[in-house]
Structure formats: C-alpha cells, structure tokens
Amino acid sequence: MNNATQPIVRMQKLNKHFGSLHVLNNIDLEIIPGEVVVVIGASGSGKSTLIRCINGLEEFQSGSLDVDGNELLPNGKSGKALQTIRTEVGMVFQQFNLFPHLSVIDNITLAPMKVRGWNRKDSEDTAQRLLTRVGISDQAYKYPSQLSGGQQQRVALARALAMEPRLMLFDEPTSALDPEMIGEVLDAMRELAKEGMTMVIVTHEMGFAREVADRVIFIHKGEITEQGPPEQLFDAPQHERTRSFLARVLKH
C-alpha cells in the first residue's frame, strides 16, 4: 500500500556511464506524489538522462531505482517491472514524437487500446475529453503534420495523459517550439500541475520553473549540486556553480 507521503520515485546512489563519461554520479533523489520538480542545468549536465532513467529509456550501471513500488535494475535487467513502470509513467519529449502515420485521435487511443485493453469507444471518449482539456478538441481527425508545433506538443501531452499516468516526465517540452507557441504548452502544463499531477520537468524556462515548481534541482556534471524551493534556489543560491549558471541563463 502506498500512502501519500511515501515517495513515488526513490533513486539511491544511481550511477550511469557512457563509456568513460560519468553521466550520472551517485544521484539520490526522492519525489513524493503531487510534487512538481523542475530539473535545471547546462546542456550535457545529465538532466535529460536523469529523467530518462526513471522510465527506463536509459539504463544505469549501479544504484537502485524504485518507481511506484516497481524496482528498476541496473544494466537493463528489469524485465516486467519496466513494462509496468512505463504504463504508469507518461513522458513528453522535446521533439513531440507524435506518430505521423496516425491521426491525432489514433495517436492518443493507440496505447490505451493496445496496452490497457480499453475498447475503441471508451478510448476515443477519453481522447476527446483530453483534447478539450488541452484546448484542441477541433483537431482530432487531423494528422500531426497538419498541426503547429504548439498543437503537436499538446497532442503529445494528451497522448501521455490518456494512459492515466501517476507520474509525468517532461524532457525540454518547449525547446523545439517557436517562441509564440511556448505559452500555450506551458499553460497546459500549469493546469496539470494545479490538478495535482506529479511532474518532473527538465526545462530552460526559468520563469515557469519559479512559478510551478515545488522544488528545483540544479545538476552539474552528473551531480545534484543544489536543490530547494524555487525562491531559495533562484534568489539565494548557495553554490557558486548555481550562481554562475543562473547568471548566464537569466541574463537574456
């Protein structure tokens, strides 16, 4: 049984190597249900790799990782636990990764029908509801290539939500978007945060981070250098590295 205060993600002494590169170095991280965690850091710092470990898109070499009571094992030896985790953890990617050969509605209903075994009617009702929620209910029968980047990313969000995940991962969800479309995606994410979804977000949108995050984590060279509530991390960073990173990204 999970009670509310038990972490949904528990990472202990997690290490990942890419050849001689130490991408993640002894990461300890716990995320409790309902928490919104924003991960920041320079490119190549390991922040994307970190969240990709949570749903097994990246393997790690040592340490332990438990997601909602399912244990992921080092070196990709997790087997069935991995499958269970992926049905419970949704992910939104930088490049949207919508399925271009399927209509918007089929993009959203594919996993509920094939993985959860729902019938078409229920899946489509859910999909329509989610499309309304992200503000594009009139686009259900279009193909991804007919949508703007912002619309595509909102479809990707709806697609992930259709699986009724307990945790959502966002890997730089607005980095590939034109500036005028960033707002609409952030709005949808803001709504989701308000509804109490547990979220782990890698982003460069510092204003957004300050506004929605319960906790901000700064990663440098594969290590968690500093973490804390946004006001503390942004306004009174304790570490020199955090300060110099923030000085660089907040300047423009």
Add this chain to the structure above:
Amino acid sequence: MDVTFQFDWAAAFRSIPYLLPGIPWTLMISFGGLAIGFFIGILFGLLRISRVRWLRWPAIFYVEVFRGTPILVQVLFIFYGLPQLLGSPINALVAGIAAIAINSGAYISEIVRGGVQSIERGQREASLSLGLSRSQAFRYVIWPQAFRRMIPPLGNQGIISIKDTSLFSVIGVGELVRQGQIYIATTFTALEVYFMVALMYLAITWTLSILLRQLERRGLVGQ
C-alpha cells in the same frame, strides 16, 4: 552502295501473336519470384537488424552472396548446376522463379533494413514510454512508417526483377525474349521483333510504375 533499311511495321505487327504467349511467363516468373523475394527480404532484413549477433550473421552472409553474384550465374547454377547435386532436373519455370526470389530477396533485405532504420529513434521511445512492448512498437508504429518509405525502392526492385527475367531465355523458359528469338529464327526480322519485345516490357513496367505512384500517393496521407 545504297543501304536503306525500312522498318517493316507489318512484320512488327505480325510478330505480336507469337510474342504474346511470352507475357504470362514473364509475369509468372517476375511476380512469383518477387512475392517470395519479398518474404525473404522481410525475414532477412529484420534478422539483419536483430540485437542477436548470430541472427545477424546469416543475414549479412545471404545478402553479400546473392547481391554480389550475377543473376545470370545464379540461374545457370540453379538450372544446370543443382540437378547434378540433386540427381534430377529442375523445371525451368521453377529455376527462374527461384533465381528472382533469392536475388530480389537480397536487395529487398537491404530495402527493409534501410526502411526500418530510417525511422527516428524518438518514435520507438515514445511508443515504449506509453507502455507498448517492443513488438507492439514495431508493429503499430515503426513498421507502418518504414513500409511507406520502402514503397519507392521496392517498386524500383520490382522493375529491375521484371527486366532480369529476360536473361532466363538462356534456360529455355518461354518468356518474352525467348519467344522473340524463336520467331526471329524463322523470319529474320530482328529489328522489328526486338522492338516489339522492348515495347512489351515497357508496357509491363509502365503499368507497375503507375500503380506504385498511386499507392505512394495514398500512403502519403498524414506524412
């Protein structure tokens, strides 16, 4: 010296009824061989990108051997060589179909491999992140997209294989070229007859091109 040679249209048209019986043979060898080659190609193309090394190895070997040797040698080997091994003759039609199958199969393997590998990694990652198994990701997401990209090169291979069947006149199977040769032997109208033979190949390959273009156009929806 007055060498004027008239193209004899009458002779050309006269040859048509003698050539037409070659068409079903040409079609049978091409499409019979291509149908089998398609399955060989899918099988070996997928083995080629398997994560298991000992599955990849035979696929690489197959492609290298049958892409690296001439189809004429392959069909001669099957028709004249294999019977020595088996102790019984092989039907020329069977030999022709087999040669197209193993030859096109090698090329189609590479088409399949290229098609699957051309799909962005993010498609697989998105599928897996939604909880789809690896085989579901392949079946519902990767393969349908890969197949669309495979249509133009597959059409290309189809046309090449149809033309390759003309080489099988050497094993006496009564396809288009063979029919033409037999007819010319009695009429000595090589110019007109080979011209008509060429037209008939063109009619077959052109029809295929048009069909493929339509297939492609329909497949492009949503890309």
